[in-house]
Amino acid sequence: MPPLATLLIYALAGTCMGLLALRTGIPAAPLAGALLGAGIVSMSGRLDVAEWPAGTRTTIEIAIGVVIGTSLTRASLEQLQELWRPAILITLTLVMTGIAIGLWTSRLLGIDPMVALLGAAPGGISGMSLVGAEFGVGAAVAALHAVRLITVLLVLPLLVKLLVPLGLGES
Template sequence: MPSLMTLLVYALAGTGMGLLAMRTGIPAAPLAGALIGAAIVSMSGRIEVAEWPPGTRTALQIGIGTVIGTGLTRTSLEQLQHLWKPAVLITLTLVMTGLVVGLWTSRLFGVDPLITLLGAAPGGISGMSLVGEDYGVGAAVAALHAVRLITVLLVLPLVVKLLTPLGLGNS
């Protein structure tokens, strides 16, 4: 199959599953759905691996950074004045935990420490996969983050719903 057709199949699979996932109401459903749709096509083995045109990853990184950046508003800065201590504690805890879990997992299962360290890092799937890609382990890092992301997106909203009647979130 020609390269452009291959990319179109992946784009249609990702778009279709992303739109379908939106009906679930889970947070970041389009992202999770698109990930699953493209992964199903890729793992089927019936379509060649997508080779994106040069500059695509850079454009995606700029796009993702822009989307995240637009979410940081003056209100975010005002909230950070009150939340900087929890932000520092959460960040340090997640980074340290990611390092410990990544190294421990590498040793326990004999997996390349680079993969487990990036796979256990607290970043999002897109960012960490792109970092992994720079080191030549993007697919493995994406797989670890995909499992984490899908699990968190399915489990955490349920936990929040169960804990909300107990008075959490009403501060």
């Protein structure tokens, strides 16, 4: 099958599942749905691995960066003036926990430390997969982050809905 046709099938699967996921009401549903749709097609082994035309991934990564960047507003900066201490605490805690879990997982389960460390690192699937790709372990890192992302997107909103009405977390 021509590479462009293969990409179109992946795009169609991702788009269909992304649109279908919109009906669920979960946060970031289109992202999770598209990830599942394209991932299922890819893991089926019935199609060749997607070969992106030169510059396409970079263009998409820039577009994702722009979408995220435009959500940062003057109000975000004002909030950060109040939230800088929790931001530093949360970041350091997540990084240190990711390192500890990555090393522990590598030793306990005998997997490549690079995969375990990048897979346990806090960060988005696209960013960490790109870092992993630079070290030659992008697919494995993407798989670990995909499981994490889908789990968090499905479970965390339910926990928030259950715990916040109970008054947990209030001072």
